[in-house]
Amino acid sequence: MIRILAVSDGNLQDKLSLYELFKQEPKDWYWVDISAPSEKEEAEIAQFLPASHNPSKKEPQVNRRPQLKFFGDSYRLTLIVISPNTLKAHELHLYISGNTLISRHHDNLKAINDVWHECRPIGKTPDPENIHNILHRLFDRLLEQYFMVANQLEDQIDLLDDNLKGESIRKLDNRVFRIRHQLLGFRRSISPLQDIIQRMIASPLIETAEQETLYLREFSENLARIVHIIEANLEITSDIRDSYLSLTSYRMNSIMQTLTVITVIFMPLTFIAGVYGMNFKYMPELKWHYGYYIVLILMMGIAISMYFWFRRKGWFRD
Structure with missing residues (x-):
């Protein structure tokens, strides 16, 4: 135009x-x-x-x-x-x-x-x-x-x-x-x-x-x-x-910290489960009547103890 x-x-x-x-x-x-x-x-x-x-x-x-x-x-x-x-x-x-x-x-x-x-x-x-x-x-x-x-x-x-x-x-x-x-x-x-x-x-x-x-x-x-x-x-x-x-970096660090705590808590539990999952013939604990319950209580005790230890160190604080 x-x-x-x-x-x-x-x-x-x-x-x-x-x-x-x-x-x-x-x-x-x-x-x-x-x-x-x-x-x-x-x-x-x-x-x-x-x-x-x-x-x-x-x-x-x-x-x-x-x-x-x-x-x-x-x-x-x-x-x-x-x-x-x-x-x-x-x-x-x-x-x-x-x-x-x-x-x-x-x-x-x-x-x-x-x-x-x-x-x-x-x-x-x-x-x-x-x-x-x-x-x-x-x-x-x-x-x-x-x-x-x-x-x-x-x-x-x-x-x-x-x-x-x-x-x-x-x-x-x-x-x-x-x-x-x-x-x-x-x-x-x-x-x-x-x-x-x-x-x-x-x-x-x-x-x-x-x-x-x-x-x-x-x-x-x-x-x-x-x-x-x-x-x-x-x-x-x-x-x-x-x-x-x-x-964003703070949130990423917080997520990584949480994952690290979970991983560390489960590491000894995984080790115990791996040991008693081998099923060798000469493992006296396998024939204990209360062995299964003792191991479960031990694993739970380890997890709870590590949780309170990390909490005392301040890893769960905002």
């Missing part, structure tokens, strides 16, 4: 095709949004948009890392959008050049849709004065989603710590490792974006007004806050994981 917003002399147009867009007079600004285009739309895109303006569909769809590439006085920004509901990562490519903004994404993105509807109020003059204002609105939406994802992962960690459902250690371990995997992927999507924003501020190829520079610095500070939250949550999951491993 290809949709276009174009503003000329304060008038908004949202029903243009690519052919009509480039045929008319220069616009105040225009935004072309490309979402999962068909083959026919791909041909139209290749005809009207340069390769630098438009990431090819043959490129990897998900690099999972933000990128910044310069093309003369324009640049292309690749962002990782994370859905707060599914925690899935989606790539968003943005091409910015003067009064031009071209966005391309494979999946339907809520942040794009929200900003798109904000920029086309019915019967009113569009609020954004230029492409950079639209870009700032998009950054704000992405930042909101990043904070929502961070809070959601933090809530999952709180549930792990409380263990309200009384799940087994194995299930809890699996949940801890899954959350850590999500946190690491989240950090991999956020951390490089801080460096990219700093490059955008310092690069002589991108003209930034003082107000825009202040906005980008504030955006970078918010990203740093999210990264700090991610790092703190990673430490918490590491502590929870270590606690679970220690508890």
